[in-house]
């Protein structure tokens with residue numbers, strides 16, 4: 001009887017400890033240390049970076065043109081077994097510009113498997129003036145094109161840039177790589193930093209997958225040609241799964257901007273296999289306030305018809321009379337079929 005009690009007590013203890021142990025494991029995630037580089041960092045000695053404890057690197061692949069160091073950095077880092085991701089520095093100010101920037105980026109990185117996402121780098125002052133909704137539209141166009149090509153995607157920026165210039169509510173499905181510098185290169189002593197200067201578990205970490213905590217890592221310590229290098233902690237495990245391979249579709253993209261009643265979308269068709277996909281990137285604009293004649297300033301519809309629900313959702317006209325009711329029915333059916341196909 002005593003022995004039975006002892007075993008029961010042990011079992012009970014074990015059962016009580018299991019959840020405690022799992023909770024403790026969940027509270028201390030692994031943190032990966034990484035640098036991000038572009039042509040401004042000059043030539044990188046990736047063997048030295050590896051020895052210095054660099055777990056990953058994000059390589060600038062495109063900024064108005066292909067980054068001149070991208071291919072060499074990709075070859076050097078992967079030869080050392082350092083997992084890489086890429087970032088594209090956004091300059092696009094129009095829908096068409098966003099399509100071109102995204103497609104040129106895909107050309108720049110084609111044939112190079114990566115482990116971390118393709119990050120859209122949104123920080124330039126020239127695109128701040130676009131306004132929240134336009135900038136967010138253009139970001140979503142580029143992100144949709146990257147996603148269609150099979151890349152995991154993320155957004156690089158700072159928390160203040162998000163809150164001042166983006167509509168974050170429309171960007172919730174993406175991984176964030178956020179700059180919040182707690183170690184500035186340009187402090188009073190122009191000090192240079194290392195990963196040990198900031199705790200990965202710091203309360204100053206923004207809510208993100210990757211945190212860029214310094215722009216002032218000591219370049220020479222990490223094999224980087226420039227004086228300073230950006231330092232990052234990654235909190236999301238992109239690494240266990242190993243490198244991903246994007247798909248082989250190559251889409252031609254036509255932008256259909258939003259109007260009063262239709263959302264903006266991209267019609268994409270693969271030039272290899274003909275596959276067609278549609279990606280919505282912005283909601284319908286809605287009608288303007290009625291003008292003196294009661295019509296919408298953008299599309300010219302009589303807004304009393306709109307308010308009374310008299311407008312056909314397919315052609316936007318007010319179908320009247322017995323024939324009109326039939327036409328409306330047929331148009332609703334056509335619309336339903338069209339939406340099912342998309």
Ligand SMILES: [Zn+2]
Pocket residue numbers: 248249250270271272273274275
């Ligand atoms: Zn295809």
Ligand SMILES: [Zn+2]
Pocket residue numbers: 260286287288296297298299300301
């Ligand atoms: Zn309208």
Ligand SMILES: [Zn+2]
Pocket residue numbers: 312313314315316317319327328331
């Ligand atoms: Zn109609």
